[in-house]
Amino acid sequence: MARTITILGGTGPEGTGLAYRLAKAGECILIGSRDAARAQETAKQLRERVRGAQIEGKDNPSAVAACDIAILTVPFSGAAGLLKQLKSVWKPGTIVIDTTAPLAATIGGAATRVIGVWQGSAAEQTKELLPAGVHLAAAFQNLGAESLAGDEPVDCDVLVCGDDEKAKQVAFELVGKIPGARPLNGGKLENARIVESLTALLIGLNMRYKVHGAGIRFTGLPLK
Amino acid sequence: MARTITILGGTGPEGTGLAYRLAKAGECILIGSRDAARAQETAKQLRERVRGAQIEGKDNPSAVAACDIAILTVPFSGAAGLLKQLKSVWKPGTIVIDTTAPLAATIGGAATRVIGVWQGSAAEQTKELLPAGVHLAAAFQNLGAESLAGDEPVDCDVLVCGDDEKAKQVAFELVGKIPGARPLNGGKLENARIVESLTALLIGLNMRYKVHGAGIRFTGLPLK
Numbered sequence: 001m002a003r004t005i006t007i008l009g010g011t012g013p014e015g016t017g018l019a020y021r022l023a024k025a026g027e028c029i030l031i032g033s034r035d036a037a038r039a040q041e042t043a044k045q046l047r048e049r050v051r052g053a054q055i056e057g058k059d060n061p062s063a064v065a066a067c068d069i070a071i072l073t074v075p076f077s078g079a080a081g082l083l084k085q086l087k088s089v090w091k092p093g094t095i096v097i098d099t100t101a102p103l104a105a106t107i108g109g110a111a112t113r114v115i116g117v118w119q120g121s122a123a124e125q126t127k128e129l130l131p132a133g134v135h136l137a138a139a140f141q142n143l144g145a146e147s148l149a150g151d152e153p154v155d156c157d158v159l160v161c162g163d164d165e166k167a168k169q170v171a172f173e174l175v176g177k178i179p180g181a182r183p184l185n186g187g188k189l190e191n192a193r194i195v196e197s198l199t200a201l202l203i204g205l206n207m208r209y210k211v212h213g214a215g216i217r218f219t220g221l222p223l224k
Numbered sequence: 225m226a227r228t229i230t231i232l233g234g235t236g237p238e239g240t241g242l243a244y245r246l247a248k249a250g251e252c253i254l255i256g257s258r259d260a261a262r263a264q265e266t267a268k269q270l271r272e273r274v275r276g277a278q279i280e281g282k283d284n285p286s287a288v289a290a291c292d293i294a295i296l297t298v299p300f301s302g303a304a305g306l307l308k309q310l311k312s313v314w315k316p317g318t319i320v321i322d323t324t325a326p327l328a329a330t331i332g333g334a335a336t337r338v339i340g341v342w343q344g345s346a347a348e349q350t351k352e353l354l355p356a357g358v359h360l361a362a363a364f365q366n367l368g369a370e371s372l373a374g375d376e377p378v379d380c381d382v383l384v385c386g387d388d389e390k391a392k393q394v395a396f397e398l399v400g401k402i403p404g405a406r407p408l409n410g411g412k413l414e415n416a417r418i419v420e421s422l423t424a425l426l427i428g429l430n431m432r433y434k435v436h437g438a439g440i441r442f443t444g445l446p447l448k
Contacts, residue, residue, distance in 0.1 A: 198422070205442060214445055
């Protein structure tokens, strides 16, 4: 049976963009939302865009219970509450990929600033709120929703951070399914704090240079 | 009379690299060091590498008193002490470019981590320790000493952060004198905290990918 990837926050722009790209790559997608009807509506729209795609919609707990991999794409302000709600739902062995960044916009501030997270990063907060036996990596924070929405290859490296090799490996594989995205080993989960703050920097570059899809590439690495 | 650029910490690898690149571009360089003799020795070695270059060495206070632009390249652990010592020496109108990053290595920790700076960043600490009338920008943090030491074009964008347009303009101009380096508007001085932490991320990439010159390029910007 094909694996199922749940996109938590899949009705938002980042989540919908990732769902679109991964569905196009042949993955079986479950859109998760607080509101099952909205999840189903987004799933229907995506099925219309991707011929033959397997995309359904469910409320968040049902979507988590039914998945092998969950990608967390809710705004940071909603992440901790959602994770507490889901704590007893996770199946052991589920892979979680955290894409969130603690932008100050999440609490009414600027999208060009991050707020301090006691645990060090959004990803480390997520780690604390997941039960044992669930595998976590952080990735995709710097890949903007606007770049994901289209069909062009993205022009961005994706740093994968984590302390769990299995989760990092799955994140690497999923990054590789998005044309133009290059997965890079970002090291430990604690490094997600740097990657998350890069999101704020990229938003600032978008604003100052009046563009929508500033991305990042690392040079000097022995990789194609 | 040609302007003089003082490199504070000019006997260290980052400072020597910047001095070399800027001297090659025709700038008049003063190497600053705690030890005037060491500064003179580094200046002599650089003169041997760059035919016809104007490079002298002085102790830090003398080098600051004699310059139009000062580039701060000392390790972060030495920056605050040096700036306190120099407080009464600065000429009004001097441009200061801070290249430092608060790597944990500066206090015996890892070069892949940054320590928290109360002011928010090394650059903002520097701001606090400079007298009024001195112009500050932050730049060059992500351009490694090894890349600067050679003659190859570097493969790195340089984010220029600051609240002082005059200082940012000078930093932009100096970045443009290093082949391959592209200056980008990094926004306010407070954003230096993100750029400084990127240095730690690049050092981690160097270690994980066994290279010495990982750099960064931003994509999706309307610039060549």
